[in-house]
Amino acid sequence: MMAISRPPTWILEPGHTGAEFRARHMMLTWVRGLFKDIHGTLEFDADRCLDTRFAGEIAAAGVWTGEPQRDEHLRSADFLDVARFDSDRSGEGVLERVGRDVRSATASGEVRGTPTLFVDGVVHRAGYDVATLLGVLAG
């Protein structure tokens, strides 16, 4: 029997999750900037901390170094190229991929919201607790 359960999930609190960076300016001074409002999840259990996983997303457009002109430059194609990220995200490739998922979900007649779990192609409506899920997977 496989199914090792993942550690508990923790949701990053956007108001108190930040990313700081610093770079040297003119070979000398540290210039610092911040990204705030970071969204993500952490799977963490202190008793088995090497099973930890985490993932998150930083809104690059929110880069802040305190000087509007510099921030604008950092958002530009010279640095983070925020516009390209945004256009990719709303581009045809992404829309097509999301559209395919939506059509597939609708066609199944089973997907009513998130989460909807399928096991071997059959929708799972019972509980999501570990015992129930292990039972379904073993069956």
Add this chain to the structure above:
Amino acid sequence: MTWIFEPGHTEAAFRARHMMVSWVRGLFKDIHGRMELDWDRCLDATFEGAIDATGIWTGEPARDAHLRSADFLDVENHPRITFAGRFTERTGATTFKGEVELTIRGVTRRVPLEVHYLGEWKTPFWVGDENRGELRRIGFEATAKINRHDFGVSWQDEIPGGGVVVSNEIELTLDVEAILLEDLERTGAIEYYASSAAHDGAA
């Protein structure tokens, strides 16, 4: 020799613990000030500057408004945080101990500093296609720890388990880039700083 802080690359960073666990960081930018420093007698070095307290930024408008309010910095009555300090001991080739008279909310306290010299570099001063001459720049990073209650920045709330919402101890980092006044005057670059200094005076 007199060195003028370059406001675009001089800043103060701070961090406090939130809910006993995470660091929350914020920045003050656009810091104006000056430094007197000769390497032949570096322990005579002095420096002073002013921070626009109204410009505090932690990335969340509601929190920044709270930090500006009378609960914290009370910027309406104390729009500036000021500092004036000196080097007290050379601890290595590029490291010093210093102390600074720091004024927050109108309360002045002497705070010890750890100072790291980051080097000197000469940069051209371009006006259009013309290089008006070199500007000598020096960089420093200074760190300190303060207890915010020493300055009357004393809003607090308790959380179950004997904890507090905002830590009492605040860690500060001052990043300074300074340009030699003589070079600013020789190249005419001083005009640019004089205008931003005038702006600062008006604020």
